[in-house]
Amino acid sequence: MRIRVVTDTDLPLLQDIERAAGECFRTAGMDAIADDEPLTLKELDDYRRTGLAWAAVEHREPVAYLIAEPVDGALHIEQVSVHPDWARRRIGRSLIDHAAARAAADGLTALTLTTFRDVPWNAPYYARLGFAPLAEADLTPGLRAIRDRESAHGIDRWPRVCMRRPL
Numbered sequence: 489m490r491i492r493v494v495t496d497t498d499l500p501l502l503q504d505i506e507r508a509a510g511e512c513f514r515t516a517g518m519d520a521i522a523d524d525e526p527l528t529l530k531e532l533d534d535y536r537r538t539g540l541a542w543a544a545v546e547h548r549e550p551v552a553y554l555i556a557e558p559v560d561g562a563l564h565i566e567q568v569s570v571h572p573d574w575a576r577r578r579i580g581r582s583l584i585d586h587a588a589a590r591a592a593a594d595g596l597t598a599l600t601l602t603t604f605r606d607v608p609w610n611a612p613y614y615a616r617l618g619f620a621p622l623a624e625a626d627l628t629p630g631l632r633a634i635r636d637r638e639s640a641h642g643i644d645r646w647p648r649v650c651m652r653r654p655l
Contacts, residue, residue: 489544489545489546489551489577489579489582490544490545491542491543491544491545491582491583491586492542492543492545493536493539493541493542493543494532494535494536494541494542494543494550494553494555495536496533496536498536498543498550498553499529499532499533499536500529501549501550502526502532502543502550502553502569503526503527503529503532504571505550505551505552505553505569505570505571506526506527506567506569507526508571508572508573509569509570509571509572510522510523510524510526510569511572512572512609513607516607518604518607518646520642520643520645521643521646524643527555527567532555535555535556535557535566538557540555540556540557540558540563540587540590541553541554541555541556542554542583542586542587544570544574544579544582544583546574551570551571551573551574551579552568552569552570552571552574552579552580552583553567553568553569553583554567554568554569554580554583554584554586554587555567555568556587556591556599558594558596559600559628559630559631559634560628560629560630560631561596561597561598561628562591562596562597562598562599562600562628562652563587563588563590563591563594563596563598563599563600564599564600564601564630564631564634565584565587565599565600565601566601568580568583568584568601580613581617584599584617587599588653588655591655592655596655597654597655598652598653598654598655599619599652599653599655600622600631600650600651600652600653601614601619601650601651602631602634602635602638602648602649602650602651603648603649603651604646604647604648604649605621605646605647605648605649606646606647607646611649611651614651614653615651617653618653618654619651619652619653620651620652620653621649621650621651622649622650622651622652627650631650634650635648635650
């Protein structure tokens with residue numbers, strides 16, 4: 489699986505990947521998450537233009553993607569999604585490792601993300617990839633702002649956690 493930067497023509501495909509990947513939340517009783525619309529094309533393009541948006545591609549078509557932004561000395565993973573047809577092939581792990589290499593090359597100290605604490609393919613999965621939960625007292629101002637935005641969006645109806653993986 490090749491990883492490359494996201495192109496402008498990929499953006500609608502990223503939305504399709506996000507919608508398809510979100511369907512698994514229905515099995516966890518989280519229909520509101522499955523029904524949540526993906527980021528807009530403009531929002532995705534903003535990540536693309538920063539150079540912090542990568543796609544895993546098969547036959548030149550994205551099957552997974554990761555978008556990130558620097559937050560308080562770390563690279564914060566805003567979203568990583570794998571189309572369910574391509575799940576369980578270590579593609580998400582490869583995207584995260586790619587982001588980690590980029591972050592280290594840029595002099596950042598860690599990867600961070602926020603995720604659902606009790607969903608098996610969320611916090612437990614990231615723990616297997618070397619992420620550890622952060623206590624509320626250890627959240628940086630940027631992570632607190634991200635959690636506030638998530639709360640305003642209503643996704644904190646289910647327990648959330650911030651996680652960090654040192655580089």
